Amino acid sequence: QxxxxxxxxxxxxxxxGISIINCAxxxxxxxxxxxxxxxxxxxxxxxxxxxxxxxxxxxxRFTISFNKSAKQFSLHIMDSQPGDSATYFCAAxxxxxxxxxxxxxxxxxxx
Amino acid sequence: xxxxxQTPRYLIKTRGQQVTLSCSPISGHRSxxxxxxxxxxxxxxxxxxxxxxxxxxxxxxxxxxxRQFSNSRSEMNVSTLELGDSALYLCASSLSLSKNIxxxxxxxxxxxx
Numbered sequence: 001q002x003x004x005x006x007x008x009x010x011x012x013x014x015x016x017g018i019s020i021i022n023c024a025x026x027x028x029x030x031x032x033x034x035x036x037x038x039x040x041x042x043x044x045x046x047x048x049x050x051x052x053x054x055x056x057x058x059x060x061r062f063t064i065s066f067n068k069s070a071k072q073f074s075l076h077i078m079d080s081q082p083g084d085s086a087t088y089f090c091a092a093x094x095x096x097x098x099x100x101x102x103x104x105x106x107x108x109x110x111x
Numbered sequence: 112x113x114x115x116x117q118t119p120r121y122l123i124k125t126r127g128q129q130v131t132l133s134c135s136p137i138s139g140h141r142s143x144x145x146x147x148x149x150x151x152x153x154x155x156x157x158x159x160x161x162x163x164x165x166x167x168x169x170x171x172x173x174x175x176x177x178r179q180f181s182n183s184r185s186e187m188n189v190s191t192l193e194l195g196d197s198a199l200y201l202c203a204s205s206l207s208l209s210k211n212i213x214x215x216x217x218x219x220x221x222x223x224x
Contacts, residue, residue, distance in 0.1 A: 034211070041217065042217055089154060097167065097210060098167055101146075101154035104153045104154070
């Protein structure tokens with residue numbers, strides 16, 4: 001019940017395309033869903049986050065879509081660029097101040 | 112403002128040894144969390160310290176321990192190292208116990224031979 005399942009494990013997208021990463025959770029007590037971006041040799045950095053009271057949040061080319069009934073959320077990267085090539089982690093946290101991460105998606109954008 | 116600093120960046124140890132990793136959080140941050148990152152398991156929560164007290168603990172054996180000092184700096188210790196302990200160990204700091212906004216260091220890459 002504490003897991004966050006992330007897919008796919010790896011993703012290759014052409015420059016200019018849309019990258020889509022999906023996550024699913026089971027614990028309905030989660031109330032905060034962040035996405036982190038990690039470049040090689042660096043720690044993860046918070047990219048964008050959403051709460052379950054909204055279905056979508058957009059920041060620049062990055063959009064989170066949230067489906068509360070299905071307990072799923074996804075990250076869309078529009079107009080994907082080579083500089084977006086990184087590992088992306090979804091996560092979920094709740095009232096107990098614990099955070100659970102997905103296993104990550106390695107995204108490669110072809111130039 | 113300086114970010115989260117982890118030292119050393121790389122470590123090579125042999126089985127059975129022990130190791131201590133250090134983390135200096137962002138100035139003013141009182142919460143420090145530690146994570147283990149491996150290719151197969153992703154990011155796994157080890158433990159969290161706030162105001163020198165362990166507040167949360169993940170599912171890791173007792174060989175993994177930590178502490179936090181009065182200046183919020185934290186250390187993580189792993190005793191009796193095993194090959195499976197090879198990983199990137201990440202430290203993250205935040206202002207409060209909430210994980211909503213965490214800032215990660217670049218990590219310490221530990222290799223156990």
